[in-house]
Amino acid sequence: MESTYSFIDGNMLYECINDEIDVDRILAHIEKMNQWHRYTGTPDGEAFVDDLIRRLDEYDIPYEIETYQAYASIPVKSSLTLSNGDDVRTIADVYSADTTDDLYGQIIYDHWSENNNNTPEETAIRYAAFKNKIVLSHSSGGEFANEVARYGGLALLHINKSKGGYIHHSNISPVWGTPCINQMHMLCVLPSVGISLEDGDKLINMLDQQDVYATLNVKMNTRIVTTRMPIVNIQGNSDKFVLLHGHYDSWYDGITDNAASDAILLELARAFYANRDSLKRSIRIAWWSGHSDARYAGSTWYCDTHWDELNKKCVASINLDLTGCKCANQIRARTACMEGESFTANLIKEFTGVDAKAYIPMIRGADQSFWGVHIPIHIMFKYEPTDETRVSPCPSGGPWWHTDQDTLDKLDVNILLRDLRINAKAVCLITNSGALPVNLIEFINKVEKCLISIQEETPDGFGMQDVLASIGNVKSACTILVECIKDNPSTDYDALFKSVAGELVRLVYSAGSMYQQDLSSPYQPFGIIASSVKTAKNMHGTVLALCAKTEFIRACNRIKGQCDAIQKMIKCYMTMA
Structure with a gap:
C-alpha cells in the first residue's frame, strides 16, 4: 500500500500547526477546568478526564485511557496553637504523618538552616538539638524531613520564602513515584507543615525572648486511589515518537499550574492530528495525574509500564508546566542540552525577541521520569519574571504557585500563546527533522x-x-x-x-x-x-x-x-x- 505521508520540514509544519490554533477554544477549556479542584483519583480529577475524553471524541482524535493505582496524599486539616493561645496558620505537607492525638512540644529554631555550609561539628550540634522538639526551620523537603525524624524530632515547621503571607503546598517524600517496599520507610516519617514567612519571623523573635511550646494537629488523607490518564498517539510515518506531556492534577483551581498547559496540550493534539499526514515521526501526548499529590506517580507509572516501548521508540520528551502565567515575561531553556544550546536559543529569540540566557541543566522535578529510557532530547522551558520584576522565589510568574490564589486572573493570554507556540515549534522541528537535532x-x-x-x-x-x-x-x-x-x-x-x-x-x-x-x-x-x-x-x-x-x-x-x-x-x- 502506498504511503499517504507527505513530509514538510519542521518550519513549514509549524506554520500549518499555528494556523490551526484557536485561542478562544483554549480559553473555553481553561474556564471549564476552573470548576474542578483536580486532585488525583478524586471526583473532580476524574471529571476533568471525562471532559477531556468528550472533547477528544468531539475532535475525532483517537486516544487510550491508562488506569492505574497511586499512593496519593492530600492534607485535610492542620493547626498550630501556641501555649499563649495564639494560632499560627499552617498547611500540612504531602506525605506528612498524622498526629494521632494533639502533639504538644517545645519549639526550637534551627538557626543552622540559614547557612548551607555548616561544618561537621556544626551539623552534629544542629541535628542533636532536634530530639523531642518541634523544629522550626528554613529547610524543607523529603531529605531534610527524614533527617529531622532520624534525630528524634517530633515535627517540622518549615518557613516559606515568599513574602505576603503565602504558604505553598509542599511535599516531604524523597521517593520518586510510588515507592518500592524498601522505600516505604521514607514516607510519612513525621508531622510536617508549612508556615508563612511572616509567621516564621514572629516565631523566631518569640524564641529569642522565651521558650515557646505549642500544640500541633495534622490530619492527612493518604491512601491508594484509582486514577485515569488520557494518552493520544498521533501516528507519523515512523514509529519513533516525541512525547509531549504535562500534569492535570492541581492545587485548588490550579490555572497556571497546570490548567493552561492541559488546554495547550489538547489544542496541539487537535492541530497535530489535523496535520498527521505531514508527520515524519509520531507524536504522543499525555496528561499525567499524581504529580503534586503522589510525587510524580503518573508519569513514573507510565514509564515503568511502557518501559520497553519508550526505550526503543521515544526520541524526545517535552514537558509543559506553568505556562501562560502572568508576569512570566522571560523564557529560559531548561534542558538536558543534547540538542545544543542554539536549538532552544533560536526559539527563545524568535518568540520573545530577546537573546537567550545560558541554558539551565534539567532539574529533578516536574515529571522528569524518563531519564532511564535512552531519550536523547529532554526539554522543559522555564517561564519566569526577569530578575528586575521578580517578587517571589517561586517557579512561576508570582507567589500564587501551589496556593488557592492560582486563579483565572493569573492567566496572561499573550504569554499563553507565546508558550504554546515555542513548544509547538520545538515539537515540529524535532518531529520532522532529517537527523534528530542532536549535538x-x-x-x-x-x-x-x-x-x-x-x-x-x-x-x-x-x-x-x-x-x-x-x-x-x-x-x-x-x-x-x-x-x-x-x-x-x-x-x-x-x-x-x-x-x-x-x-x-x-x-x-x-x-x-x-x-x-x-x-x-x-x-x-x-x-x-x-x-x-x-x-x-x-x-x-x-x-x-x-x-x-x-x-x-x-x-x-x-x-x-x-x-x-x-x-x-x-x-x-x-x-x-
Whole structure:
C-alpha cells in the first residue's frame, strides 16, 4: 500500500500547526477546568478526564485511557496553637504523618538552616538539638524531613520564602513515584507543615525572648486511589515518537499550574492530528495525574509500564508546566542540552525577541521520569519574571504557585500563546527533522567542563583522571561518528542516537539503574560524584567521609563502564556502516 505521508520540514509544519490554533477554544477549556479542584483519583480529577475524553471524541482524535493505582496524599486539616493561645496558620505537607492525638512540644529554631555550609561539628550540634522538639526551620523537603525524624524530632515547621503571607503546598517524600517496599520507610516519617514567612519571623523573635511550646494537629488523607490518564498517539510515518506531556492534577483551581498547559496540550493534539499526514515521526501526548499529590506517580507509572516501548521508540520528551502565567515575561531553556544550546536559543529569540540566557541543566522535578529510557532530547522551558520584576522565589510568574490564589486572573493570554507556540515549534522541528537535532560534541564538551569543575574541588585521594580520559575517548569516537553522519545525511539515525546520545544523557542525569528511579533530592549533573566530594571535604576524618569515598569510586566506575559501552556501540555501528 502506498504511503499517504507527505513530509514538510519542521518550519513549514509549524506554520500549518499555528494556523490551526484557536485561542478562544483554549480559553473555553481553561474556564471549564476552573470548576474542578483536580486532585488525583478524586471526583473532580476524574471529571476533568471525562471532559477531556468528550472533547477528544468531539475532535475525532483517537486516544487510550491508562488506569492505574497511586499512593496519593492530600492534607485535610492542620493547626498550630501556641501555649499563649495564639494560632499560627499552617498547611500540612504531602506525605506528612498524622498526629494521632494533639502533639504538644517545645519549639526550637534551627538557626543552622540559614547557612548551607555548616561544618561537621556544626551539623552534629544542629541535628542533636532536634530530639523531642518541634523544629522550626528554613529547610524543607523529603531529605531534610527524614533527617529531622532520624534525630528524634517530633515535627517540622518549615518557613516559606515568599513574602505576603503565602504558604505553598509542599511535599516531604524523597521517593520518586510510588515507592518500592524498601522505600516505604521514607514516607510519612513525621508531622510536617508549612508556615508563612511572616509567621516564621514572629516565631523566631518569640524564641529569642522565651521558650515557646505549642500544640500541633495534622490530619492527612493518604491512601491508594484509582486514577485515569488520557494518552493520544498521533501516528507519523515512523514509529519513533516525541512525547509531549504535562500534569492535570492541581492545587485548588490550579490555572497556571497546570490548567493552561492541559488546554495547550489538547489544542496541539487537535492541530497535530489535523496535520498527521505531514508527520515524519509520531507524536504522543499525555496528561499525567499524581504529580503534586503522589510525587510524580503518573508519569513514573507510565514509564515503568511502557518501559520497553519508550526505550526503543521515544526520541524526545517535552514537558509543559506553568505556562501562560502572568508576569512570566522571560523564557529560559531548561534542558538536558543534547540538542545544543542554539536549538532552544533560536526559539527563545524568535518568540520573545530577546537573546537567550545560558541554558539551565534539567532539574529533578516536574515529571522528569524518563531519564532511564535512552531519550536523547529532554526539554522543559522555564517561564519566569526577569530578575528586575521578580517578587517571589517561586517557579512561576508570582507567589500564587501551589496556593488557592492560582486563579483565572493569573492567566496572561499573550504569554499563553507565546508558550504554546515555542513548544509547538520545538515539537515540529524535532518531529520532522532529517537527523534528530542532536549535538554530541557540544554535549560532551559541557560534560568535560562539569567534571573538571568537580575535579578542582576533590580532596587528596579522589582522582578523576581515568574518568576524564574515558570521556575524552568517547568524544574522539563521537567526532568520527558525526563526520560519518554528515557524509550520509539520508540515513535514519534515530536508533543510533537513542543508543549513544540517550546513554550519554542517562550517564549525566541519573545515578542508578535504568530500571529504577533515583530519589527526588535536589539534583545536579553527576550529582553523586559532586555530593560525595563535598561530603568528603566537609566531613574529613569521619566515617561519613569514608563512605563518601566509596560512593565516589563506584560512581566513577559507572562512568568509565558506560563510556566503554558507548564506544562499543559506536564501533559496532561504524563497522556496519
